[in-house]
Amino acid sequence: MSILITGGAGYIGSHTVVELQNAGYSVVVVDNFSNSFPEALRRVEKITGKRVPFYKADIRDRSAMEEIFRKEKFECCIHFAGFKAVGQSVTAPWEYYDNNINGTLALIDVMRKYRTKNMIFSSSATVYGKPAFVPITEDCPKGKIVNPYGRTKSMQEEILADIQKADPEWNVILLRYFNPIGAHISGLIGESPVGIPGNLVPYIAQVAVRRLEKLLIYGNDYHTRDGTGIRDYIHVSDLAVGHVKALEAVRQNPGLEIYNLGTGKGYSVLEVVRCFEQVSGVPIPCQVVSRRPGDIAVCYADAGKAERELKWKTTRSLADMCLDSWRWQLGNPNGYHDACS
């Protein structure tokens, strides 16, 4: 029996494959490589010393998926596949709904047909909207979500919860990620954004190597210690280990469970910039511009439930995150784009 990893060549997927293989699990990746590279899987193989079996397929393609399910035996699916760029989701909402919602519906349908009814789903703290309180526990009500990307995550959560409720043979764990950054300590795998990065740390890293001129800071008049927004940054390898723990939990037939995956600590934009400057030794030019609509001041997790129930705790510091991002950036200035794939 193996673990199906949809979107396993992506940023979080590839790091999770590393941790799963290191923990002794047999994995099979399905990825359409629409926003990822087979090279990432070759790098994973270098890190783990194990082969990473993969299929190039779109999860919306039922006949391709059924062929895979007929060949392999899966006990669980960790479902990463999906579009994830907030800005793009605003301009191309149809594509986001089709890819994310339809993809998940098609996957569920094939899974139930082949009686694989354990699912770990990549969700996001974005479902809390402007959180009713911080630190955010899993009981925090969902809030008003400000972009289609976030709405697809929330909808997928609701669909999976309804599926589990209607058929208790399903076990579903929804993992709500806070802000994953960093890269594997080897420097071999990391985030490989297409175009201008939408997230803070990849952006800083590209400023550090002078591919981008300066960091734009969207607002320094928030009600926070230095006026810039505070987020719960989590090292992608810690996040990946969280999936290994969730996999152990899903085997205990939990029904439906939701876990925040964050450190429980918030850092401001300026704190991240200062930390990155320290570990890299490179000054990061910044310019403060006006707030972006929809941005919130403060967002960080109460990570207690995952610690209590999954026995999972982050171990990597902000300096680790910055250093690993920096190592990845230096070794792979164009991400995987330079690697022939």
Added chain:
Amino acid sequence: MSILITGGAGYIGSHTVVELQNAGYSVVVVDNFSNSFPEALRRVEKITGKRVPFYKADIRDRSAMEEIFRKEKFECCIHFAGFKAVGQSVTAPWEYYDNNINGTLALIDVMRKYRTKNMIFSSSATVYGKPAFVPITEDCPKGKIVNPYGRTKSMQEEILADIQKADPEWNVILLRYFNPIGAHISGLIGESPVGIPGNLVPYIAQVAVRRLEKLLIYGNDYHTRDGTGIRDYIHVSDLAVGHVKALEAVRQNPGLEIYNLGTGKGYSVLEVVRCFEQVSGVPIPCQVVSRRPGDIAVCYADAGKAERELKWKTTRSLADMCLDSWRWQLGNPNGYHDACS
């Protein structure tokens, strides 16, 4: 140019086709008849004296839909097609999400390809959940929705709003129905539920003809004038006229608009029962049982926005609704099931 009516053979769809044809519009119905009957369209033809062109097709079937769009020229789509049984949605959520969400996504995709970017969508007051206040205005925040059917409606609203926002060539009117009951005054068309009716008035009507033994009243200890739940029942022909008005509005390029379609008046379950008994002359045996989870005490519309902006007002009383339901029930004890189709 004509108006595409998806689900046009259904309960609300067929009544809307009547009002549209009476108002001089040219309509084309697309229906897969999964929960409706071609006979309904033949009855509409009897009422209006006009032919009702229709295609048997599933809106998720793109090649079928494209063929229709190539043959016809549509200026607007009134989109009724969708599953609508609350109870069924709880036991078969996948089918509800696939049919309703996927159906709408596929329809949008074909519409934009053929540059038909005016959409009037069948939504529901269910998106208000337990309403924050009554009477419910369109500004009332959406609430926690308690079943998959309602969630599909809310999700479809969000998808359409995002599509319109990303491409302002779209005009989208979301119509939030309160509780449609009644039937066309001719007695020729009406609601033809499969199995035991999920809605109050069809249930009462079947008790009146002794197909069902008695009406179960779910709770008489609500904080209302007689303890039973209060809803905003609206005559389906008034509702259908609301669509004609929305069609006039969508041609004025409104962007995105939301309208409640209700009477603005609430009636309790017992008031509806008494009214039905009066118009039919038949006593309706009732039994009070415990509340159903998820049911709310009071729900009725503030219908002011539709009145001000669409110049639309309901004209039919509760007695009209009951009388027309009764006439339909007497003339069609098995709905359309007896008619060869």
